[in-house]
Amino acid sequence: MTASNQTNILKTYFLLTYVAVLFLVSDSMPVTSIFQDGLLPFGFMLITWLLYGLYYLLPAIAITALVRFCSKNTSAVYITAIIMGGITTLLMYANAKLFSLYGMFFNGFIFNLVSTPGGIESLGGSSASDLGFALITLGFISLQGAMLWLAHRLYVKKAAPQLSFKFLPATALIATVLVHMGFALDSYTTNQLNVVAQAIPFYQTVSARGFFKSLGFTTQREAKIKLKGKLNYPLNPIQFKQPAKPYNIIWLTSESWRADTLNEKIMPNSWEFAKGAARFTRNYSTGNGTRMGVFGMFTAMPGNYWFPFLEERRGAAIIDVLEQQQYQMSFYTSAKFSYPEFDKTIFAHVPTSQLHDNNKGASGWENDRNNVTSLLSFIDNRDKTKPFFTFMFFESPHARYYFPPESVIATPYRDDLNYATLSKTALRNDIVPIKNRYINSVHHLDMQYGRIFDYLKQHQLLDNTIVILVGDHGEEFMEHGFWGHNSTFVDQQVRTPLVIYKPNSAPLVSDQMTSHMDIVPTIMPLLGVSNPSSDYATGYNLLAGEKRNHTYVSDWDKVTYVDDEVKITQPVNAKSFALMTASRGDDTALPHAERKTLLQTKQPAMLQLVQDLSKFFKKKDAKTPAPPR
Template sequence: MALELRQIHDFHDVMYPMRSLNTSTRLIYFYLLSYFPVALLASDSIKLQEAWQAGLTSFILVAASWLCYSAYYLLPSALLTWLVYRLLRKHTWPAYVTGVLTTSVTTLLLYANAKLYTLYGTFINGFIINLVTTPGGIDSLGGSAESSLGFGLIAAGFVILQVALLFLAHILGKKHRTTKAPSLKRASTLLLLATVGVHLGYAAQDAMGKTATTELAEQVPFFQTVTAKGLFKHLGMNIAERPKLRIDGRLNYPLNPLSIKAPAKPYNILWLTAESWRADMLNPEVMPRTWEFAQRAQRFTRNYSGGNGTRMGVFSMFTGLPGNYWFPFLRDQRGAAIIDVLQQQGYDMSLYTSAMFSYPEFDRTIFSHVPVAHMQSLQKNGHPGWMNDRQNVGDLLNFIDTHDQAKPFFGFMFFESPHARYYFPEESVIRRPYKDDINYATLSREALMHDIEPIKNRYINAVHHLDSQFGRIFDYLEQHQLLDHTIVILVGDHGEEFMERGYWGHNSTFVNEQVRTPLLLWLPDVPAGVHDQLSSHMDIVPTLMPYLGVENPVADYALGHDLLRGPERQFAYISDWSRIAYVDKAIKLSMNVSGYARSKISSANDEALNPAGNAEAQKQQVNIMLQIMHDLTRFLDKTS
């Protein structure tokens, strides 16, 4: 009888293995096993070797932070699984399914986070979340079917991994059926004490001004910075004070109503902006048509975008303000003052993009007062950027042909050809070899370093195609005798890096490859000129407003300078989602806009400063911060 019962029990274990063991024990083992791939994925950005070289204290703080946070990454999944288990105890499979799916999502997000950091030097943040959740954001990445397939296979791989770990947890649970399960209470207490110790250690290093150590700890994904300077000061510690930027208030733009004396014969305005058009691409080989046009126009050879991405770059050129003002403009859905002026003067207006006006949210900021019927976006039609550029140029020229000739026209076009993955037709190929495609799913730093030349060749071919589309517009303006009474602006939204400073693309750092762009102005009756002084996207609107009859001083509506009649620019600002960079003839200094103004300093050309230069830049930092704070609050009502 006993033998028969034993055989029945063994059969039950084979046929119903997941029910025969204690579910909670099995889940504990599952999460303990899941901890290891999570910790491995989180380690990608953590510089343990640098921490060791910085000293034992740094190493312990960084290692402990990494190990503690790796457990916390699993906490949302564990809590959700526990809730399902408690609510549906009669059925164990929902808890297992929840555990597998939520841990798969956790590891997939950490994998994506590690890839973002490797390629672009940033973690998943507000910018990335905005990219994913805003209409047109994902499309702006320029992914391919091959990339989508790759990401799908990677996601499936993480699910398979977690299923395997669940079966391993079952085996471990079965093997230790008679032993006590790992104590959650003890482990939780240990984790809590370690976490408190980590953050007290961080706060102490922060209070002492040990920025090398705190910056290493902050490389742990989603590390939560803390400060306890009051406590340590009370305990008698000498506190290293750090400056903090305080920027808040309601938008107050422009500062005064614009006084306009409309010109008797207003100029047409044609504003052509190209995605990722970096400064050194304007040359006779890559852009012969544009180079020839530049010889007759105003060419600014040291121009800085207002940002290292499209959002801040285009915003700064239309408002004349640093890109950090984007957020109050978006909150209030405030349009650019120059658009208001054009509308008041009855301009026929038509806007075109081969991307989307909803990402970035230009339809809710600079163009928020432009009727939707006057804005054409083509990204959703499934065609590559170069094809959409061709169609948009044709439609733009048709608009100029058929608009009300009694009115001046304003045409804006955003070209997509040079956007990654850098599409172009065969007739635009001038550089070989070029990589056939770029698979984001399998991309790594090593692969980028190996393939960066053929990737850059793709970009050059795409820029050459951009030149052909500019050429169509130049030919039309010449043939229809429009250049005598049309202002033409050609500018890039930002640059594009090809691992010259360690990254690919843009939106990651403020190096010149990412933020320097061409700037050409065709101004009727103004002799051609080459300008080597510092210029900024913020200077475009101040240069145009007098042509539109705006009599206010520039300071009423912008922080830029009139490029022809104003004072020489001494420094420029460049912004991204949460930082601002100051650059002048000698140095470049970037810092956070929210929280403590942790800064990075280099030469204006992104080289490391010698000790004397670094000391001098450190002396200037306080005055630079005061200037930034003044400029970033000038158009905010701080009393509201």
């Protein structure tokens, strides 16, 4: 076969692959709603969709061209084209599936999930899911093989079009400049294209401030907060005088424990225990995922500090205090301390002998039971002349939602969740039995909490033991269009129960806004710490009557400011593909006119956000974003 013939076959093959890529990308695009918004957003979406479809395919084309240049073996060239085309379409399919279910595209978080030990395990996949993913992969490779066969057959029958892409590079370049400059112009005027850009995978914004400023436009910088510098945490050395009779501390954290499940029906043991404690009914996690949620509760800082803590292997200040006071410590998780990397952040200074994550159970509920047994054994065998601190992370309410038959209180429920076959339509149709599965898993969580409560009562430990009950984050069941967590900052994903039991304190039920950042400032004074909480926290002492009027919730590359009126989400660091968004505090949409007016009134709050995200750096390198528009 001549080089010219091979070229025509590959052109036809990649044209077919391009059409497939466009089809897959379209799954994340709200075509109907954008068309209703007007011709400008719709036209922008159409052109950007066509351009970015080409961008996604460029690596496969380039690698195939490289192999063709280096090898004259036709089979090697065709196999490369099939494999690279298959990888491209498979990734775009997975990207569309990810967006459909969780509202995000591939990002640093997903890469970390795949590359970090324990990450894939944390998903809780089943053998049915693994088989489904294998079949899907095989299907995409087979589809690419069929496309190449079709391109070859069209050539043999002389039905293949004579394709010429002579003007494609220049056309694509001009169109790229126009759509990105158009987006920049819109960001300074009507701001209609923001929603469209967020529906295009990996859309890269440009500002062109200098150019538009020269034309007389009032330009503002992208609202991306940049965090740099070395940690200065705590701001001053922690000073304390250990109480003569120090408290023991039991800190129990559950995966995906949403706020509305702490009730008499689902969690009777916890509900009864909370009657004698301080219960905070409007508590916000510091993240919509485990990493930021647990980090924030132990450091009392916004979740975006995770990255400098990880880089410097810095542990939480409260753990330092407990170690200096010679607390006996033993930590348990039904997941892994290596994912997220808590062994390199909040527990970085804890000896590995005290971190127990050698789970041998077949499922989360079995690991929870086994670890509760180990935790109680640790308390049983401790040195009773010294105080103890123990922490456990429960896994039962993590999807696929684990529970034994005796924990069933909600029916019907799905027997299993096959991630490979899930779709948004399937979720909408099956969300009730899926949520029932979750409710049963939370009921099992309550049974394990009950074992600990019973032990504390039987051994008269409630007279000198602080008990903390809290979720790492919430869990959404399509209330706002998504399932699970880690996708948006709606209340269902970021609000959790918070119960703090302190011996000899009057019971309390508070409807005031609280945060995971308030737990450590509440506990530190009980350890004899005399520093003001501002030295080591961005939180308040809940048992001293201190109140907050706003909070921060983070994910991998964004931070959300939350108060009674509004939620404002901003990107953190330039590597983020995210754009600024805003909604009302109750998660309902903000009309454009109201949005602009309301956000103008929040400029002082945005400045405070920047200060809080730069407070614990030696150099204040966080760059202030422009006031939101």
